[in-house]
Amino acid sequence: MKFTKRNLWLLIGLALLILAPIGQGRYIVYTLTSWLVFSIAAMGLNLTLGYAGQISLAQSAFMAVGAYITALLTLNGIHWIVAMPIAVLSSFVLGLLIGFPALRVKGHFLAFVTLAFTTLVFLVLRNEDWLTGGPYGLSGMPRPDFGLFNTGKNINFYYFTVFIFVIFSLLMYQIVRSPWGRAFKGLRENEIRAESLGVNTRRITLLAFAIGSAAGGLAGSLMTPLVQFIEPGSFALLHSLRILLMVIVGGAGFFFGPVVGAGVVIMLPEVLRFTEGYYLMIYAVTVVVLIIFCPKGLVGLGEIISRKILKKKEVRKDFEQGAKL
Amino acid sequence: MEQLIQVVLSGLATGSIYALAAIGFTLIWQAAQTVNFAQGEFVMLPAFFVLIGINFLGMPLWLAMLFGLALSVLILGVAFKRILVDPLLSHGGLSLIIATMAVAILMKELVKEFYSAEAQPYPALVPQGAWDLSGVIISLQDISHLIICFVVIVGLTLFLDKTKVGRCMQAAAQNAAVAEILGVNVKRMILYTFVVNAVLATLASFLITPVYLAKFSSGEYLGLIAFIAAIVGGFNQVRGALAGGLLIGVLDNITATYITAEYRQAIPLLLLIAVILFKPEGILGKPEGRAV
Numbered sequence: 001m002k003f004t005k006r007n008l009w010l011l012i013g014l015a016l017l018i019l020a021p022i023g024q025g026r027y028i029v030y031t032l033t034s035w036l037v038f039s040i041a042a043m044g045l046n047l048t049l050g051y052a053g054q055i056s057l058a059q060s061a062f063m064a065v066g067a068y069i070t071a072l073l074t075l076n077g078i079h080w081i082v083a084m085p086i087a088v089l090s091s092f093v094l095g096l097l098i099g100f101p102a103l104r105v106k107g108h109f110l111a112f113v114t115l116a117f118t119t120l121v122f123l124v125l126r127n128e129d130w131l132t133g134g135p136y137g138l139s140g141m142p143r144p145d146f147g148l149f150n151t152g153k154n155i156n157f158y159y160f161t162v163f164i165f166v167i168f169s170l171l172m173y174q175i176v177r178s179p180w181g182r183a184f185k186g187l188r189e190n191e192i193r194a195e196s197l198g199v200n201t202r203r204i205t206l207l208a209f210a211i212g213s214a215a216g217g218l219a220g221s222l223m224t225p226l227v228q229f230i231e232p233g234s235f236a237l238l239h240s241l242r243i244l245l246m247v248i249v250g251g252a253g254f255f256f257g258p259v260v261g262a263g264v265v266i267m268l269p270e271v272l273r274f275t276e277g278y279y280l281m282i283y284a285v286t287v288v289v290l291i292i293f294c295p296k297g298l299v300g301l302g303e304i305i306s307r308k309i310l311k312k313k314e315v316r317k318d319f320e321q322g323a324k325l
Numbered sequence: 326m327e328q329l330i331q332v333v334l335s336g337l338a339t340g341s342i343y344a345l346a347a348i349g350f351t352l353i354w355q356a357a358q359t360v361n362f363a364q365g366e367f368v369m370l371p372a373f374f375v376l377i378g379i380n381f382l383g384m385p386l387w388l389a390m391l392f393g394l395a396l397s398v399l400i401l402g403v404a405f406k407r408i409l410v411d412p413l414l415s416h417g418g419l420s421l422i423i424a425t426m427a428v429a430i431l432m433k434e435l436v437k438e439f440y441s442a443e444a445q446p447y448p449a450l451v452p453q454g455a456w457d458l459s460g461v462i463i464s465l466q467d468i469s470h471l472i473i474c475f476v477v478i479v480g481l482t483l484f485l486d487k488t489k490v491g492r493c494m495q496a497a498a499q500n501a502a503v504a505e506i507l508g509v510n511v512k513r514m515i516l517y518t519f520v521v522n523a524v525l526a527t528l529a530s531f532l533i534t535p536v537y538l539a540k541f542s543s544g545e546y547l548g549l550i551a552f553i554a555a556i557v558g559g560f561n562q563v564r565g566a567l568a569g570g571l572l573i574g575v576l577d578n579i580t581a582t583y584i585t586a587e588y589r590q591a592i593p594l595l596l597l598i599a600v601i602l603f604k605p606e607g608i609l610g611k612p613e614g615r616a617v
Contacts, residue, residue: 055422101602109601111360111422112552116594119549127587237545241426248423277438284431291420291427292412 014166021158029154030226035266036158036165037222042246042258043172044215049244050253051176051184052208058098058114059243061121062091062213064235066220068125071138071230080144084221091217095210103205110209118237125232137231141224151225161222168218175211176255184208188253245287251297260298327460332578338467339536340554340574341474345529346547347554347566348478349522354560355498356518357410359421363429365548367526369541371397372447372534373436379448386448394527402523406516429544436541444538450531470532477528478567481521485563494518546590553597559610568609572596 017036021029045059066087073083102113125132132138143151144160151157175181183204186194195201224230242265250261272279294301350364361367374396378389409428413421451469455462485491496504497514505511529547537543550573558569573593581589600607 049419053419055419101598104601104605109556109605112556113598113601115549116553116597120591120594123588123591241430244423244426278434280430280434281438284427284434287427288409288424288431291416291424292409295416295420 017162017165018159021155026154029158031266031270033154033158033161033226034223035262036161037219037226038243038246038266039259039262040165040168040222041216041219041243042250042262043169043255044212044219045243046212046247046252046255046258047172047175047184047215048209048212049247050251050257051181051188052205053188054103054205054209055111055244056114056209056212057111057237057240057244058117058121058213059216060235060237060239061114061118062095062216063220063223063239064121064125064230064232065091065094066217067224067230067235068132068138068220069217070221070224071141072131074141074144074224075138080221080225081146084218087221088214088217091220092210092214095213096206099206099209099213103202103209114240115237118235118240122232122236125235132232135232137229137234139229141228141230143225143228157226161226164218164222168215172215173255180204180207185253245283247297248287249290249297251299251301254297254299257297257299264298327462328582330461331463332582333575334463335467336575336578337571338464338470338574339533339578340571341471341478341567342529342533342570343547343550343554343574344567344570345474345477345525345532346551347558347570348481348563349525350551350555351560351563351566352498352518352525353522354555356494356515357414357421359410359414360425360552361522362422362425362548363432363544364526364551365544365546366429366432367397367401367523367544368530368533368547368551369539369544370401370432370436371527371530372539373440373445375531376440376445376447376539390450390531393531394524397523397527397530398520400523401526402520403516405523406519410515410519429548433541433544440541442541444540447534447539449535466536473528473532477525478563481525482563490514490517494521550593553593556607557593557596557600559607561611562607562609565607565609569607572608 021032024032041059041063044062045056048054048056069087069090070080070083073086074080098113098117099110102110126135128134143157145151149156149160151160176184183194183199186197186199187201187204191201220235223234227234246261246265247258248261249264250259251257268283269279272282275282290297296303346364346368349367350361353359353361371393374393375386375389378384378392379386382389382392384392405428409424410421413424449466451473452465454465456465457463485495493504493509494514494517496507496509497511498518501511504514533547534543551570554569554573555566556569557572558567559565573596576592576596577589580592
């Protein structure tokens with residue numbers, strides 16, 4: 001690993017993640033953990049939205065699939081480390097199945113199909129009592145125990161989540177940097193040109209969506225042992241919108257944008273607690289204002305500001321134009 | 326048999342109201358190439374404007390309805406276009422779609438917080454009661470809904486096809502650049518489209534709210550049904566949206582009566598997936614553009 005400025009920042013970030021929960025109460029530790037879990041889901045959606053340019057409203061449904069599969073398996077005595085890959089794989093396969101018809105046609109059909117899928121998943125979870133516990137959900141799922149390291153304590157579970165999050169980020173980074181990942185970006189910037197350069201746009205978009213869905217499954221799989229109680233309402237359409245907002249607020253297409261966005265979206269209710277019922281209203285207005293005035297999200301805004309302050313070497317303007325040609 | 330006729334008839338009546346919302350949806354799609362995720366809330370809100378007129382301003386029903394229509398045209402038509410669509414249109418469809426989602430949340434929360442979270446009774450627009458035609462009970466309300474929607478849709482089609490403004494709107498939707506060269510004020514036509522959408526949503530609101538009561542969350546399902554009706558029928562056709570709306574209304578009723586009430590909401594969704602899989606341009610739509 002080369003000692004570059006960026007790696008230094010990453011190390012500082014990791015150190016902060018490790019130090020953050022020390023001496024904090026249960027609630028803060030729980031909030032931090034759920035921030036990481038939602039960051040994973042949002043980073044998955046970022047692959048679909050930010051890199052491949054398609055809207056998915058099914059991220060909460062994939063979280064539901066991951067969470068319920070993990071819950072049902074771990075309740076039957078199967079270890080989390082076995083249940084998790086099954087949950088992730090199922091989400092991946094479901095993503096392929098749903099994405100395939102939707103991505104056959106141009107336009108925002110994926111948004112509708114995923115909207116329908118989220119509603120369908122919610123109906124199945126609510127109606128099939130024998131499997132999912134119906135509206136009462138499932139509870140009492142055990143937290144994974146790795147012999148030397150038992151995640152039963154909240155703080156231990158937090159470090160476990162940090163570990164998974166770091167592994168996941170490294171994997172994601174490899175994907176984004178790989179030829180596939182570059183193809184995703186090419187697709188978002190200019191579909192026709194990407195296609196003329198020999199990129200199979202349909203297959204690449206489908207793959208981006210399926211990998212994003214698998215990330216949703218992983219987040220769900222962590223959600224189960226974190227909350228130890230899951231019910232259909234936790235995965236309703238509103239939560240898909242929340243994850244979408246995390247990506248937009250943070251900055252779609254920036255690698256760590258969704259992490260910032262998830263932080264804002266999860267912390268915002270705490271900050272806006274004094275406004276009581278107006279929270280969602282302020283939230284909605286914030287999103288609209290942000291989209292109108294700062295379409296690249298907070299990370300994009302930060303980049304613009306830092307460029308203005310530091311007066312870094314300016315990329316030649318015609319290069320910027322070149323990307324759009 | 327009698328029951329089946331009743332079920333189909335009332336399905337057609339509800340479906341015709343869905344069609345009004347779905348038509349507005351397709352018009353916006355054609356004019357601005359965007360998907361209005363707040364369409365369901367556009368149908369929910371006018372009913373509350375009317376309730377405000379009746380309960381807080383002491384208006385009679387007819388005046389309150391005019392008041393509601395005026396507010397809808399101003400807020401859902403003109404303000405929506407000016408404040409949200411104009412600055413966002415150049416960023417591409419994605420930002421606008423997400424902004425309409427945020428607007429949907431905002432509208433729901435405003436109603437919940439400042440009016441009520443409970444379902445509100447809403448005055449019926451048309452006579453209640455029923456005819457008994459040799460065993461088949463026909464609700465007057467259903468028949469009136471069907472007739473009103475039919476008149477509105479025929480009127481809209483005539484407006485779009487026969488008047489100069491309507492033809493200019495179509496031209497602007499089909500090819501904005503060419504329309505502009507030929508002297509059509511494209512921006513104004515897009516504004517008109519949003520106003521027409523607001524009027525259609527308001528009419529749908531006046532008709533459907535007496536049936537389902539006025540509630541802040543009622544737009545969620547309605548919006549979803551309107552999308553599905555538009556896609557199933559054909560996104561680029563007024564008559565497509567009409568066919569889609571009627572089909573879903575009837576299917577929904579038949580499922581709820583004869584098959585399953587629990588999965589009633591799932592039927593339109595499955596229909597949607599089937600249509601996208603086998604005939605993505607919709608039942609009556611024309612193929613548009615190319616497949617990816």
